[in-house]
Amino acid sequence: MIWVRCTLLLAARLAISMAEEPWIIIGNPACWQDGYTYEDCCGKPPKWNCWDLEFTEEKCCKYLEEFSDGPIDTRNEDLDVAHSRIAMFVKQRPLECEDDPPGLWLLLKESVINLNVSRTYGMPGHRPNEVVMQNIAEHVKSWVRDEQAWQKVQKACPVGVLNAIDLVVKKLDKEDSEELAVEAYRLHQQLAPTVLSGKPSKYWPLLLPSQEHVPKLLGLTGDHNCHGMNLKIYVYKIAKYAHMTQPVLTCSQKMGQCTASVHIHRWFESGSCLTADPDQADLFYFPAYEACYNETACGLDNNTERCYPSTFDPYLDLPHFSRRRGADHFFVFGCNLPPFSDSLMIAMRNSIIATVESYQARMRSGPEMFAWMSEWKDVVIPGYIPAWRISAMLAFNRPVLKRAQLVAFHGHYARSRDVGFMYDRSPLADIRTKVINYFWNASGCSAGPPVRDYFRRMGASKFCLIPAGLTAWTIHLYEAFFLGCIPVILSDELTPPFQREIDWPSLSIKVSTNMSMPDLHTMLAKYRVGRMKKMHAALAKARCWLDYSRGWHRNDEDQCSPYKALMSALEIRANRNNALHGLSRFWAPPFEGEVS
Ligand SMILES: *[C@@H]1O[C@H](CO)[C@@H](O)[C@H](O)[C@H]1NC(C)=O
Numbered sequence: 326m327i328w329v330r331c332t333l334l335l336a337a338r339l340a341i342s343m344a345e346e347p348w349i350i351i352g353n354p355a356c357w358q359d360g361y362t363y364e365d366c367c368g369k370p371p372k373w374n375c376w377d378l379e380f381t382e383e384k385c386c387k388y389l390e391e392f393s394d395g396p397i398d399t400r401n402e403d404l405d406v407a408h409s410r411i412a413m414f415v416k417q418r419p420l421e422c423e424d425d426p427p428g429l430w431l432l433l434k435e436s437v438i439n440l441n442v443s444r445t446y447g448m449p450g451h452r453p454n455e456v457v458m459q460n461i462a463e464h465v466k467s468w469v470r471d472e473q474a475w476q477k478v479q480k481a482c483p484v485g486v487l488n489a490i491d492l493v494v495k496k497l498d499k500e501d502s503e504e505l506a507v508e509a510y511r512l513h514q515q516l517a518p519t520v521l522s523g524k525p526s527k528y529w530p531l532l533l534p535s536q537e538h539v540p541k542l543l544g545l546t547g548d549h550n551c552h553g554m555n556l557k558i559y560v561y562k563i564a565k566y567a568h569m570t571q572p573v574l575t576c577s578q579k580m581g582q583c584t585a586s587v588h589i590h591r592w593f594e595s596g597s598c599l600t601a602d603p604d605q606a607d608l609f610y611f612p613a614y615e616a617c618y619n620e621t622a623c624g625l626d627n628n629t630e631r632c633y634p635s636t637f638d639p640y641l642d643l644p645h646f647s648r649r650r651g652a653d654h655f656f657v658f659g660c661n662l663p664p665f666s667d668s669l670m671i672a673m674r675n676s677i678i679a680t681v682e683s684y685q686a687r688m689r690s691g692p693e694m695f696a697w698m699s700e701w702k703d704v705v706i707p708g709y710i711p712a713w714r715i716s717a718m719l720a721f722n723r724p725v726l727k728r729a730q731l732v733a734f735h736g737h738y739a740r741s742r743d744v745g746f747m748y749d750r751s752p753l754a755d756i757r758t759k760v761i762n763y764f765w766n767a768s769g770c771s772a773g774p775p776v777r778d779y780f781r782r783m784g785a786s787k788f789c790l791i792p793a794g795l796t797a798w799t800i801h802l803y804e805a806f807f808l809g810c811i812p813v814i815l816s817d818e819l820t821p822p823f824q825r826e827i828d829w830p831s832l833s834i835k836v837s838t839n840m841s842m843p844d845l846h847t848m849l850a851k852y853r854v855g856r857m858k859k860m861h862a863a864l865a866k867a868r869c870w871l872d873y874s875r876g877w878h879r880n881d882e883d884q885c886s887p888y889k890a891l892m893s894a895l896e897i898r899a900n901r902n903n904a905l906h907g908l909s910r911f912w913a914p915p916f917e918g919e920v921s
């Protein structure tokens with residue numbers, strides 16, 4: 326509420342202070358609620374009823390705050406304040422572009438500021454409305470088609486051109502074609518070096534840093550060498566199921582935490598470990614953006630939450646599946662596992678499942694989700710977090726000594742509005758209620774439903790509680806690494822990923838959900854600073870294994886990335902498979918020479 330007032334006040338003052346620098350805001354923005362304004366109350370005489378014990382003339386009128394046009398300080402400046410402040414400065418400054426086509430660049434600049442500021446705070450932000458998006462998309466398409474238009478516009482506003490392409494490339498991919506998105510992005514790649522090597526404009530933000538996934542997913546970053554590993558992977562391309570891997574850019578960010586399947590697929594597609602020869606392949610991979618394709622909620626009609634088409638049968642649809650009954654095949658599930666009772670899981674029971682999920686309980690009501698991964702054949706992978714969200718989290722990550730709070734957890738639970746019923750029916754989520762009931766009012770702790778400044782709170786807490794949610798895994802676990810908050814896992818059936826790469830006991834704690842919360846509180850309060858500093862440092866060292874933006878370049882061979890850990894896990898399983906020469910499904914002695 327308060328910040329809404331503040332925004333209005335800033336806007337109203339714009340006209341007066343155009344030429345001033347730094348920006349001065351007069352009157353305490355916290356005072357202008359319930360219809361009162363600075364003009365109403367601080368003029369002579371003040372409007373009736375302006376003042377009471379809480380709101381005094383002293384507090385509200387004699388308040389000066391300077392706004393500078395300095396960079397955003399996410400830790401100390403509220404998101405909405407930063408939005409209005411930056412937007413204000415940009416409006417005051419020259420366009421820095423030839424205003425041709427008229428109005429286009431200003432419109433774009435304003436949209437880009439919005440997104441840039443939001444993403445700096447780790448929020449996706451809002452794209453402009455459909456009419457504006459369509460307008461910008463038409464311009465971008467004209468540059469792809471018409472060399473002259475392209476030459477002209479590059480001169481008029483290079484920074485605007487880059488932003489325009491970044492803004493609409495996802496839309497082109499979805500509504501036109503991936504090929505068009507690729508062509509548009511090639512123009513972007515032509516121009517970017519010039520813009521980036523020039524003097525950066527303080528008032529023209531770039532979308533580019535938050536779009537690092539775009540050239541990677543569109544296959545425009547060149548081939549990588551699969552971290553130098555020898556495994557050969559055959560990736561199925563089946564025309565009938567092409568829609569299960571489209572539209573790539575939309576699917577790569579939709580419900581972010583669920584999209585590891587998209588990034589893993591495109592990473593294999595641009596790697597030297599890919600083979601088109603089934604006889605060379607160590608493993609076969611059928612890609613599916615199983616939480617996204619066609620962008621519909623999946624399986625709503627049958628209440629199964631399943632996204633694969635009901636007609637899909639690996640024995641019939643995948644030509645190399647039956648040879649080893651699926652044992653040399655892998656599938657990726659970036660969000661939920663389909664339940665055991667699903668015909669897909671029955672058919673895939675010998676296959677390697679790369680999954681974020683280690684365990685789903687039987688629900689008390691609603692969809693049947695009962696499923697788990699098998700430790701000896703399956704691979705647990707971390708959930709996806711976009712690189713711009715990672716950067717935002719790192720900005721909130723404080724040194725141990727500066728963490729004033731002991732414990733943080735904020736998330737949905739059975740009493741959440743709108744979604745509470747889902748948590749109510751999962752027995753795993755009971756621990757959330759237990760956590761919130763105790764820690765809500767515990768001193769030095771911050772617990773409860775989701776809050777907008779969760780990053781700030783996690784970044785200022787020594788420990789982050791990671792209770793199970795609807796299922797055993799939650800993205801909070803991986804976020805804790807980037808926020809430097811020691812994870813305390815309260816999810817009995819959770820199997821953490823990459824156990825050969827990450828030394829989990831050195832950087833996290835996992836206790837039974839049966840533990841009493843006061844006991845847990847006492848235990849955490851006893852940790853010494855030296856110990857916590859070591860754990861904090863270990864988190865920093867391990868976080869590269871959770872960052873899907875790494876490992877896409879040839880020289881990334883020695884660096885860690887989730888792909889490298891996945892490859893190692895697959896390698897072990899492929900070697901095991903090679904030793905396996907099972908019988909084929911049917912056999913019988915030949916009939917020749919039989920006496921009848
Ligand atoms: C916002 O824009 C600035 C200036 O171009 C850039 O340095 C920064 O990385 C951008 N932030 C995000 C989250 O994209």
Ligand SMILES: *[C@@H]1O[C@H](CO)[C@@H](O)[C@H](O)[C@H]1NC(C)=O
Pocket residue numbers: 568619621
């Ligand atoms: C998904 O897309 C494919 C290919 O365009 C189409 O055949 C199928 O009917 C679509 N499914 C849904 C649920 O929209």
Ligand SMILES: *[C@@H]1O[C@H](CO)[C@@H](O)[C@H](O)[C@H]1NC(C)=O
Pocket residue numbers: 626627635
């Ligand atoms: C889903 O429900 C429809 C009828 O509503 C049924 O025909 C179909 O077989 C069901 N599919 C599965 C996979 O159970």
Ligand SMILES: *[C@@H]1O[C@H](CO)[C@@H](O)[C@H](O)[C@H]1NC(C)=O
Pocket residue numbers: 761762765766
């Ligand atoms: C926290 O304390 C307040 C005030 O004592 C009380 O009203 C509230 O119900 C408590 N919350 C919980 C979750 O116990």
Ligand SMILES: *[C@@H]1O[C@H](CO)[C@@H](O)[C@H](O)[C@H]1NC(C)=O
Pocket residue numbers: 817837838839
């Ligand atoms: C937790 O307590 C319940 C009930 O006493 C028991 O059945 C369960 O095995 C315990 N779980 C663990 C992980 O200790």
